[in-house]
Amino acid sequence: MIDKRFLPPVAALRAFEAVGRLGGIRKAAEELGVDHAVVSRHVKSLESLMETPLMIRDGQASRLTEEGAEYHDKISVALNLIVNATAGVLGPEGERELRVWCSPGFALLWLSDHIGEFISANPDLDVEFRPADNLADFRSREVDCDIRYLRDWQTTSLPKILHRADFSRPAVFPVASPEFIATMPPIRDAGDMLGLPLLHEESNDEWRHWLEAQGVSVSAPIPGARLWQAHLTLSAARKGHGIALANRFIIGDALSSGELVEIKPASGEFEAVSFGAYTFLAREEEWGADHIRRFRRWLQDVSL
Numbered sequence: 001m002i003d004k005r006f007l008p009p010v011a012a013l014r015a016f017e018a019v020g021r022l023g024g025i026r027k028a029a030e031e032l033g034v035d036h037a038v039v040s041r042h043v044k045s046l047e048s049l050m051e052t053p054l055m056i057r058d059g060q061a062s063r064l065t066e067e068g069a070e071y072h073d074k075i076s077v078a079l080n081l082i083v084n085a086t087a088g089v090l091g092p093e094g095e096r097e098l099r100v101w102c103s104p105g106f107a108l109l110w111l112s113d114h115i116g117e118f119i120s121a122n123p124d125l126d127v128e129f130r131p132a133d134n135l136a137d138f139r140s141r142e143v144d145c146d147i148r149y150l151r152d153w154q155t156t157s158l159p160k161i162l163h164r165a166d167f168s169r170p171a172v173f174p175v176a177s178p179e180f181i182a183t184m185p186p187i188r189d190a191g192d193m194l195g196l197p198l199l200h201e202e203s204n205d206e207w208r209h210w211l212e213a214q215g216v217s218v219s220a221p222i223p224g225a226r227l228w229q230a231h232l233t234l235s236a237a238r239k240g241h242g243i244a245l246a247n248r249f250i251i252g253d254a255l256s257s258g259e260l261v262e263i264k265p266a267s268g269e270f271e272a273v274s275f276g277a278y279t280f281l282a283r284e285e286e287w288g289a290d291h292i293r294r295f296r297r298w299l300q301d302v303s304l
Contacts, residue, residue: 013078016054017079021076073161081285098126099145100127102132111147118298122298138162151275162281163287168277174210204224207224
């Protein structure tokens with residue numbers, strides 16, 4: 001039996017959810033199609049019910065209190081469960097749109113070549129495919145799932161509302177163009193790499209982890225250009241500007257064509273290194289939704 005003393009009006013919950021997600025009363029009012037005074041009254045009614053402030057109001061700005069943020073997380077999950085339950089009753093028509101975000105490098109180097117296969121196999125879904133630099137804000141309703149290459153030292157920062165599934169954890173190795181390799185001195189061991197132009201993404205963390213896995217101690221910052229995106233780093237390597245770290249998942253075609261070549265030491269092989277995974281992310285309460293489940297399983301199958 002539901003105790004109605006602790007059941008606020010749905011309109012008030014929807015208003016508060018929109019305020020927390022969008023970061024302000026006026027933005028929430030615009031999305032809901034009501035006057036901002038109506039949204040403000042809804043939030044105040046919840047504060048009155050719980051006898052605690054849910055928002056800090058500072059002129060035109062507003063943000064959630066600690067109690068408000070905790071309450072917002074919980075009611076967002078509850079409202080999403082209601083939406084998903086309703087969509088489940090309505091059937092596939094309630095889940096016709098699939099909004100996929102992913103990192104630009106993965107979008108260009110892999111997903112753009114394969115997403116057509118999923119679209120063809122799932123004609124009932126309207127797929128929106130959006131490359132984005134940053135992890136999607138899953139508090140909004142503009143995204144269903146996100147794909148990121150998550151390094152092992154990045155996974156602790158994921159929001160608690162997300163569920164994840166790693167679909168590929170490839171080994172990482174150094175590559176360069178044949179023209180660049182022709183100008184290189186012989187590589188006896190990984191330490192020799194420090195004397196060559198190394199290409200970085202947003203930091204030198206990947207090279208540091210790779211070198212340390214080869215037994216090379218790195219104490220100072222590693223020199224080299226920072227290009228921020230995987231596809232830009234690999235493009236620079238293709239044009240002979242230096243050595244990049246890559247994996248077969250995203251440069252298999254370039255290796256087969258000889259456009260890029262894996263660099264190996266005179267001894268034969270470097271130590272195999274894997275410090276990240278391509279990861280599928282979605283809201284935990286939507287993990288079993290039909291459209292998300294289909295896309296997740298397709299990713300897992302096609303990446304084998």
